[in-house]
Amino acid sequence: MSTLAQPRLRPASHATRWSRRAAGALAFAALIELLSRTGLADPEFLPPATEIVGRAATLAADPAFRAHALTSLLAWAIGLGLATVLAVPLGLLLGSVPIIDAATRSVVEFLRPIPSVALIPLVALVIGTGLQLRVTLVVYAALWPILYNTMYGLRGVDPLAKESLRAYGFGPLAVLLRVSLPSSAPFIATGVRLAAGVALILTVSTEIVAGRGEGIGVFLFFAGIAVPARMADILAGVFWVGLFGVLVNALLVAAERRAFRWHHARLGVAE
Amino acid sequence: MLEIDNLSHVYGGGTPNAHHAIEGLNLSVAEGELLCIVGPSGCGKSTLLRSIAGLITPTGGQVKVEGNVVRQTPDNLAVVFQDYSRSLFPWMSVADNVALPLRRKNMDKTRRKEAAHEALESVGLEGAARKYPFQLSGGMQQRVAIARALAYRPTLMLMDEPFGSVDAQTREDLEDLVLKVRGHHQMTIVLITHDIDESVYVGDRVVVLSKAPAHVVGDLKVDLPGPRDQITTREHPDFVHLRAEVGRLVRGHATV
Amino acid sequence: MLEIDNLSHVYGGGTPNAHHAIEGLNLSVAEGELLCIVGPSGCGKSTLLRSIAGLITPTGGQVKVEGNVVRQTPDNLAVVFQDYSRSLFPWMSVADNVALPLRRKNMDKTRRKEAAHEALESVGLEGAARKYPFQLSGGMQQRVAIARALAYRPTLMLMDEPFGSVDAQTREDLEDLVLKVRGHHQMTIVLITHDIDESVYVGDRVVVLSKAPAHVVGDLKVDLPGPRDQITTREHPDFVHLRAEVGRLVRGHATV
Amino acid sequence: MRTAVFRTVVLVVLVLVWEAVTRLAGSPFFPPPSTIVARMHAMWFSGPYVLTDAAVGNILPSLGRMALGFAGGALAGVVLGLALGLSARAYDYLDGVLQFLRAIPPPALVTVFLVLFGFGLRMQLAFIMFSIVWPVLLNTADGARSVEPLHLQTSRVFRLSRGERIFRVVLPSALPKMFAGLRLALSLSLIVMVFSELLPGTTNGIGFQLTDAYATFDLPAMWAGIVLLGVLGYLLNELFLVVERRVLAWHHAAQELVS
Amino acid sequence: AACTSGVETTASAPPSASVSGLEKTKLKIATLPAIDSAALYVAIDQKLFEQEGLEVTPQVVQNAPEAIPMLLNGEIDAMFGNYVSMFAAHDKGSLKLRILAEGSRAAPDSLSVMALPNSPIKTAKDLEGKTINVNVLHNFQELALTQVLKANNVDPATIKYVQVTFQNIMPSWKGGQIDAAYLGEPMVTAATASMGARKILDPASGPAAEFPISGYVSTQDWYDKNPKVSAAFQRAIHNAAKLMETNREAVAKVLPNFTQIDAATAATVTFPYFSSNDNPVRLQRVADWMLEAKWLTKAIDVKALMSPTTSG
Numbered sequence A: 001m002s003t004l005a006q007p008r009l010r011p012a013s014h015a016t017r018w019s020r021r022a023a024g025a026l027a028f029a030a031l032i033e034l035l036s037r038t039g040l041a042d043p044e045f046l047p048p049a050t051e052i053v054g055r056a057a058t059l060a061a062d063p064a065f066r067a068h069a070l071t072s073l074l075a076w077a078i079g080l081g082l083a084t085v086l087a088v089p090l091g092l093l094l095g096s097v098p099i100i101d102a103a104t105r106s107v108v109e110f111l112r113p114i115p116s117v118a119l120i121p122l123v124a125l126v127i128g129t130g131l132q133l134r135v136t137l138v139v140y141a142a143l144w145p146i147l148y149n150t151m152y153g154l155r156g157v158d159p160l161a162k163e164s165l166r167a168y169g170f171g172p173l174a175v176l177l178r179v180s181l182p183s184s185a186p187f188i189a190t191g192v193r194l195a196a197g198v199a200l201i202l203t204v205s206t207e208i209v210a211g212r213g214e215g216i217g218v219f220l221f222f223a224g225i226a227v228p229a230r231m232a233d234i235l236a237g238v239f240w241v242g243l244f245g246v247l248v249n250a251l252l253v254a255a256e257r258r259a260f261r262w263h264h265a266r267l268g269v270a271e
Numbered sequence B, C: 001m002l003e004i005d006n007l008s009h010v011y012g013g014g015t016p017n018a019h020h021a022i023e024g025l026n027l028s029v030a031e032g033e034l035l036c037i038v039g040p041s042g043c044g045k046s047t048l049l050r051s052i053a054g055l056i057t058p059t060g061g062q063v064k065v066e067g068n069v070v071r072q073t074p075d076n077l078a079v080v081f082q083d084y085s086r087s088l089f090p091w092m093s094v095a096d097n098v099a100l101p102l103r104r105k106n107m108d109k110t111r112r113k114e115a116a117h118e119a120l121e122s123v124g125l126e127g128a129a130r131k132y133p134f135q136l137s138g139g140m141q142q143r144v145a146i147a148r149a150l151a152y153r154p155t156l157m158l159m160d161e162p163f164g165s166v167d168a169q170t171r172e173d174l175e176d177l178v179l180k181v182r183g184h185h186q187m188t189i190v191l192i193t194h195d196i197d198e199s200v201y202v203g204d205r206v207v208v209l210s211k212a213p214a215h216v217v218g219d220l221k222v223d224l225p226g227p228r229d230q231i232t233t234r235e236h237p238d239f240v241h242l243r244a245e246v247g248r249l250v251r252g253h254a255t256v
Numbered sequence D: 001m002r003t004a005v006f007r008t009v010v011l012v013v014l015v016l017v018w019e020a021v022t023r024l025a026g027s028p029f030f031p032p033p034s035t036i037v038a039r040m041h042a043m044w045f046s047g048p049y050v051l052t053d054a055a056v057g058n059i060l061p062s063l064g065r066m067a068l069g070f071a072g073g074a075l076a077g078v079v080l081g082l083a084l085g086l087s088a089r090a091y092d093y094l095d096g097v098l099q100f101l102r103a104i105p106p107p108a109l110v111t112v113f114l115v116l117f118g119f120g121l122r123m124q125l126a127f128i129m130f131s132i133v134w135p136v137l138l139n140t141a142d143g144a145r146s147v148e149p150l151h152l153q154t155s156r157v158f159r160l161s162r163g164e165r166i167f168r169v170v171l172p173s174a175l176p177k178m179f180a181g182l183r184l185a186l187s188l189s190l191i192v193m194v195f196s197e198l199l200p201g202t203t204n205g206i207g208f209q210l211t212d213a214y215a216t217f218d219l220p221a222m223w224a225g226i227v228l229l230g231v232l233g234y235l236l237n238e239l240f241l242v243v244e245r246r247v248l249a250w251h252h253a254a255q256e257l258v259s
Numbered sequence E: 001a002a003c004t005s006g007v008e009t010t011a012s013a014p015p016s017a018s019v020s021g022l023e024k025t026k027l028k029i030a031t032l033p034a035i036d037s038a039a040l041y042v043a044i045d046q047k048l049f050e051q052e053g054l055e056v057t058p059q060v061v062q063n064a065p066e067a068i069p070m071l072l073n074g075e076i077d078a079m080f081g082n083y084v085s086m087f088a089a090h091d092k093g094s095l096k097l098r099i100l101a102e103g104s105r106a107a108p109d110s111l112s113v114m115a116l117p118n119s120p121i122k123t124a125k126d127l128e129g130k131t132i133n134v135n136v137l138h139n140f141q142e143l144a145l146t147q148v149l150k151a152n153n154v155d156p157a158t159i160k161y162v163q164v165t166f167q168n169i170m171p172s173w174k175g176g177q178i179d180a181a182y183l184g185e186p187m188v189t190a191a192t193a194s195m196g197a198r199k200i201l202d203p204a205s206g207p208a209a210e211f212p213i214s215g216y217v218s219t220q221d222w223y224d225k226n227p228k229v230s231a232a233f234q235r236a237i238h239n240a241a242k243l244m245e246t247n248r249e250a251v252a253k254v255l256p257n258f259t260q261i262d263a264a265t266a267a268t269v270t271f272p273y274f275s276s277n278d279n280p281v282r283l284q285r286v287a288d289w290m291l292e293a294k295w296l297t298k299a300i301d302v303k304a305l306m307s308p309t310t311s312g
């Protein structure tokens, strides 16, 4: 997908690309292995990569861990879904009606930097703990990337494209939905991918602080209070979270490539 | 049909870079007329078109379409933009691009599709319906933009250098197509062109604008015998005379 | 100077939508020559230009510039793209747009500025130097793109319908400007146009392409007495003859 | 002007509603804004030169951490984003690992950070950068990948050097998207700053005060921290918008054609 | 005497007879994954709640403050929490506290300030000016150590406390980022065995001997609505504590269920004292020291928050 590099006679084949990916992942694993084995990082606290991955494999077979993982993924999925459903229309509204954006900006910008740690007790008090707490915090955090990418995406829409539809007598709403939205959809999708990561982090982090017994975060917490802390367990749990992140990202990217073929094909023209 | 009254437009008004694009322009177009506008590059033709379409609010004067002052885009209007490639939607196939405006027309899906294909066929692009705009050549994109406007069957059609990117043969075919469609569907057409021959060939009237700020410096009635024909009309003595006249007006004011 | 050898290009090769744009095209251009290319819309002219500029890798055959097979953009080449408005950088003023490529030329900042202003002046845009592209009319943008290519003083210049959006007077001025610059600076120029008169007027040679997939169907030497002049040249009997000849070739192959 | 008035009205109404609702509810967990403001004044703004020692000792170090973390994270995000957006090779090698790291909840990695960076500022900065780099990175990569093809072709035709292509073509066209990422990262850096001040060994900062307040159930103090963060977030964002308006003037102007 | 008459009637009734008349029988209690909350699990395990007609479900939370919102919005009936946090919450009006039953007190060697074998710190005096970790700032660890340091002629004000989460104590300690570690069980046992760490000071000695750490608490409101349940609950906890005094195995058996302590470690760690009766006098000490440290804005009469012991 290099658009800047001079055209190569043959773009890299699938095999080359996958082997590069594997090489990248292996190099990263090797780095951790090395840090740990050479004692640069105390192996008691950063076990070698082989041990982490080995442990991760056994965890996958552990029904207790699978139950934790399922709980987390459920909260993640609900949270991300809700965030998307809320943020896109909100972004369209704020991005297309400047006066509303200006009027609400102080409130929005005031709310944005409030950390979830401060919110946990307050939200817990109002709506209770459990799934709803996690989902609320996930939505609260995952909302922003989608909202901002929607707003900024709208600004990047070619004005002439909007005029073209307006000239046929379409109203502002039709122009918004039929031109601005599809045109900025690829960037909104990037926002959703960002939010997917944020949502995952928030799910697990909330569980670490206030998990009420279920979720990968709780698993991590308990591994951490063991004496000595079960670092291999913690990092194996982290490994699964990271891997899930990679999978979700890959899925979303694949979906983007399908949905926005017009976008990618056009950009690929330069090759 | 169309009444332009002392129209003025200033871009960036109030700033030191203010630019007077149009000043005190008066013009009226009768129902069913095909008016050609010619004028030097950068004089304000596209600005005039945008004002008629209600896409910009002129800083002075007013535009009336069918007696109503234009505040937003009038109904049953179609525009072929000068920058045709940017006016096509890259996320839609060519056929969808053409069919989209028809949603305003209470047509069902199949009817819209049919109408789009018909329009594409009329501009010689029946084979490109399922392609995306970026897969077309410049001239083909321009023809898609024309097809989109034609399929819409507007009562007022605004065309900004609509045939600039096609070859001579296609250009003639498109000129005749516009004449034919106009006759069938009683459209009023305002067409901007740089091709003086073209303006005389397709126009019922040719208006020549001065360089910026634009105002009318010539308004010629084209009284050629119809139906027009690429060979006989262009050989008609009136044609030769009118074309020379328009040429003189344009040249005179381009260099003043 | 330029040698095109059995060139073919297929878009989307391997897919069911594969499109043969060029097939078995041979062409050579001598040093200092001004070659005009005409051909029906969508035949493959821009594709050919892109191959020469090394922007696409043709699927068959090869292009040689000064004896070297083109794998990436050759040195000292300038292109005026058909889609001029998109080829200007919106975040730069017009003058900066023109001056940017000059960084390759070992010029210091003031020299670059001077050269840019000179070029803008030559296309009649001395007043627009500090504006941004979106503040210009279509024809003005096109002239900026021309000025950028001229200021660069390439040895090989590729122009894709460079005068399509300007009025008749400006068009003639620009034609003469290109002829003048070519004479002064020994450029080789390949110019795509749809205006048959223009092709004969500015060209040393006119090549006519068939409809897609493009190949050469006519190659006419233009042997008009120099220096050319808008009035006398166009009245020259050879001009009238050549123009009819080119017209016939284009029309014949556009409708086949 | 009209929007400024409108905005103030909205703000005042909301604060009044907040005051009324919290007074009616009377929950110690939700003190009314007047109480919070009084507490903020007492804690931070009643010193001899406006700021109290507590403000100097907590707010300033926090802002310092945030600024350094933001700068480092933003720079890393832009550089990595450009690399990923521009080079298929860099994308292939790095994308997987970066997507992996992006999904990892930083709180789970505290021990690893501690072992690698030790207590204190270095670790806090690493923590902030690690958390805020992602929106900048992804949006920059998106921007760098969606540069108008004709712009790239133009720069290729005129043989611009690699640096010129990146700094004069790719970067400016990616800027609008990059700014969306930077704006996200800015408020994120405030949030993560608070988290970083919960990390082992921290002894000052807004986040430290905030959590200490909650641990001792000093809820007005906790709310003072929340409100301070909100106000800082708002002010930083306004500053950011001023910069953005300057840098993206061409973009905004070109957009205003319509409407 | 400070108690309401309702409590006294309940108090005089024999345990077995109180089954009837309970306001509710199903209780949800928040507990911590630490040895201190063992009594609740022993009471469940030994069916002591059942005997009282109660069905208790423990809800493990990760820290006590997290449970307070749950208590306030009725998700749980009571919680196990440390007194310092609870008194602070009570003092600030976040919670109208009611202590249902005492829980744990520090036993000798169940808490320890320790140094690594090669550390220059040998005696309590050497701690002066040093950095020591605590789980949470301004909590019972600091409170007790302050008293013990004073008794050892060390100025407590010179100690720098840093908050370090459980999991990060060992790496911070090994990395030299804390000079001495303030540990609780089972870390004390582990640090002694695996790292040869030396005990410098027992924070639960001298003036802070048998320092009360945590108890079972609810809101005054809940208590007023459920006086009989409260009494029954208190009896079951105290009975469990009594049983635990003589029966170490009963404790060791339940530990792996809710802590991360395996059976082998459970057999060797030092347990805290589990209170088999409620004693306002020793608990008052905590409140008084907090007031002394200015962690409270006003004195708390602890006795008013407690019920007299009703079990055997």
Ligand SMILES: Nc1ncnc2c1ncn2[C@@H]1O[C@H](COP(=O)(O)OP(=O)(O)OP(=O)(O)O)[C@@H](O)[C@H]1O
Binding pocket: A269, B134, B135, B136, B137, B138, B139, B140, B165, B166, B167, C011, C012, C019, C020, C021, C039, C040, C041, C042, C043, C044, C045, C046, C047, C048, C082, C212
């Ligand atoms: N990226 C692409 N993908 C697929 N097909 C393409 C692509 N670009 C061009 N084509 C096709 O190749 C053919 C030649 O296109 P090209 O742009 O070279 O035509 P042209 O001769 O320049 O036409 P015009 O005079 O209209 O500009 C067209 O039929 C077009 O549909």
Ligand SMILES: Nc1ncnc2c1ncn2[C@@H]1O[C@H](COP(=O)(O)OP(=O)(O)OP(=O)(O)O)[C@@H](O)[C@H]1O
Binding pocket: B011, B012, B019, B020, B021, B039, B040, B041, B042, B043, B044, B045, B046, B047, B048, B082, B212, C134, C135, C136, C137, C138, C139, C140, C165, C166, C167, D257
């Ligand atoms: N958005 C804008 N801001 C400032 N000036 C503008 C803007 N748009 C157009 N102009 C200026 O207004 C004048 C008229 O522009 P317009 O596009 O109407 O010209 P035109 O007659 O269509 O020219 P052409 O034949 O070259 O398309 C030009 O000088 C141009 O520089």
Ligand SMILES: [Mg+2]
Binding pocket: B045, B046, B047, B082, B160, C137, C138, C139
């Ligand atoms: Mg125009």
Ligand SMILES: [Mg+2]
Binding pocket: B137, B138, B139, C045, C046, C047, C082, C160
């Ligand atoms: Mg072309």
